[in-house]
Amino acid sequence: MKNPFTYSNFATGPSFCNRTKEQRDLLDFIMASQNVLLYSHRRTGKSSLIKKVFQNIKEQKLDTGTVYIDLYCTTSEKEFITRAFQQLSALESNTDKLLGLLKSSINKLSFQISIDPVTNSPAIAPSFKAADESLILKNLMELLEKFSEKRKIVIAFDEFQEVAKYANADSFEKQLRSYVQQHSNICYIFCGSQQHLLTEMFKSQKKAFYQQAASFPLKEIETRHYIPWMEKLFKDGNLTIEKNNLKQIVEQFKNHPMYIQLFCFFLWKELQQNPWSEETLNKIERSMIEQKHLEYQTLWDTLSINQKKTLKLILFNDGQNLFSAEALIDVNIKTASIVTRCLKSLSEKEILIKNGKYIIQDIFFKKWLALNI
Ligand SMILES: Nc1ncnc2c1ncn2[C@@H]1O[C@H](COP(=O)(O)OP(=O)(O)OP(=O)(O)O)[C@@H](O)[C@H]1O
Numbered sequence: 001m002k003n004p005f006t007y008s009n010f011a012t013g014p015s016f017c018n019r020t021k022e023q024r025d026l027l028d029f030i031m032a033s034q035n036v037l038l039y040s041h042r043r044t045g046k047s048s049l050i051k052k053v054f055q056n057i058k059e060q061k062l063d064t065g066t067v068y069i070d071l072y073c074t075t076s077e078k079e080f081i082t083r084a085f086q087q088l089s090a091l092e093s094n095t096d097k098l099l100g101l102l103k104s105s106i107n108k109l110s111f112q113i114s115i116d117p118v119t120n121s122p123a124i125a126p127s128f129k130a131a132d133e134s135l136i137l138k139n140l141m142e143l144l145e146k147f148s149e150k151r152k153i154v155i156a157f158d159e160f161q162e163v164a165k166y167a168n169a170d171s172f173e174k175q176l177r178s179y180v181q182q183h184s185n186i187c188y189i190f191c192g193s194q195q196h197l198l199t200e201m202f203k204s205q206k207k208a209f210y211q212q213a214a215s216f217p218l219k220e221i222e223t224r225h226y227i228p229w230m231e232k233l234f235k236d237g238n239l240t241i242e243k244n245n246l247k248q249i250v251e252q253f254k255n256h257p258m259y260i261q262l263f264c265f266f267l268w269k270e271l272q273q274n275p276w277s278e279e280t281l282n283k284i285e286r287s288m289i290e291q292k293h294l295e296y297q298t299l300w301d302t303l304s305i306n307q308k309k310t311l312k313l314i315l316f317n318d319g320q321n322l323f324s325a326e327a328l329i330d331v332n333i334k335t336a337s338i339v340t341r342c343l344k345s346l347s348e349k350e351i352l353i354k355n356g357k358y359i360i361q362d363i364f365f366k367k368w369l370a371l372n373i
C-alpha cells in the first residue's frame with residue numbers, strides 16, 4: 001500500500017485530517033459572498049483548507065465558480081494581473097466561450113490565448129505593450145464581475161502579503177479594493193502567513209484594505225482529531241501503533257500539521273521494518289533533522305552575527321527575560337537595543353514568532369540549533 005502521508009505540497013484525500021468546522025465556516029463565508037482574511041503561521045494548512053473547500057464545492061455540485069491564484073514570488077502588479085488571468089479558465093474551460101467573453105468585455109487590450117498542454121485548459125496572457133496596468137486591472141476585475149453575474153464565485157488570493165511588497169503597493173491596493181467592494185456576488189479569500197504584513201494591510205486604518213474582510217485565523221489541529229485520523233491510516237496499512245504513542249507524537253510536534261504529517265510519513269516507512277519501540281520517536285526525529293542539515297546550515301550562514309547571538313539568547317532562556325544584563329553577557333551581546341533590532345528582523349524573516357514569549361517557529365530548526373550551537 002502506498003504511504004498515505006505526504007509532506008510535499010497540499011494535504012489532499014486521505015492525507016487531509018479533519019478541519020470539519022473550518023471547512024464549514026469557510027464555506028459559510030463563501031456562500032454569503034463575505035470576504036475573508038485567512039491567516040496563520042507558516043505551514044498550518046491554509047492552502048490545503050482552501051483546496052479542500054473548493055474540492056467540496058465541486059463534489060457537491062454547488063453552483064459556485066472557484067479560482068485559486070497563488071501570488072507566491074510575484075513582485076509586481078503586472079505579475080499579479082498575469083497570474084490572475086492565467087487562472088480564469090477555472091471559470092470557463094471552453095476556449096470558444098472564454099474567447100467570446102473576453103472579446104465582448106475587454107476593451108483597448110490585446111491578449112493571447114493558448115492551450116495548456118498539461119491541463120488542456122485555455123490560458124490567457126494579456127499584452128502589456130499597448131495598455132497601462134491600471135487599464136488591464138480594470139479589464140480583469142470587470143471580467144470577474146461579469147462571471148459573477150451568472151453565478152456566485154470565490155477567488156482565493158494565496159500569499160496575499162506579497163502585494164504589500166510591490167513597489168507601488170499603496171496605489172495598487174487602493175485600486176484593487178475599489179473593485180473588490182463593488183463585487184457583491186464574489187467572495188474574496190485573502191490568504192497569507194507573514195502576519196506583520198497582513199495585519200498591517202487589514203488592521204491599519206491607513207491602509208486600503210482596512211476592515212475589508214472577516215478575520216479567520218487558522219489554528220493547529222486538535223489532538224482529538226489527529227488520533228482517529230492517524231489510527232485509521234496506520235490500520236489501513238496493517239501497521240500497529242498504540243493510541244498513547246500517537247498522542248505522544250502529536251504532543252512532541254505541538255499539534256503542528258506539517259511536522260505531524262512529515263513524522264507520520266517516516267513512521268510509516270519505519271513500521272514496515274520494525275515495530276514501535278521507545279527509541280522510535282527519537283530515531284525518526286534525528287534522521288529528519290539530519291536531512292535538513294544543509295538547509296539549516298545555509299539559513300544559519302545568511303544570518304548576521306548579532307542575529308545568531310539573539311537566537312542563542314532565545315534558546316538558552318526559553319524565549320523569555322531576554323533583556324537582563326546576565327542573559328546578554330552570557331551570549332556576548334553589548335546592548336539591549338541590539339536584541340530589539342534582531343528580534344524584529346528575525347520575526348520579519350519568519351524565523352521567530354511572538355506568542356507571549358519568543359519562539360523559534362520551525363521546531364526542527366530549534367532542535368538543530370540545540371545540537372549544533
Ligand atoms: N488538514 C490537514 N491534515 C493533515 N496535514 C495537513 C493538513 N493541512 C496541512 N497539512 C500538512 O501541512 C503542510 C502544509 O500545508 P499547507 O501548504 O496547506 O499550509 P500553509 O499554511 O498554506 O503553508 P504556507 O504558510 O507555507 O503557505 C502540508 O504539506 C501537509 O503536510
Ligand SMILES: [Mg+2]
Pocket residue numbers: 046047048158
Ligand atoms: Mg500556503
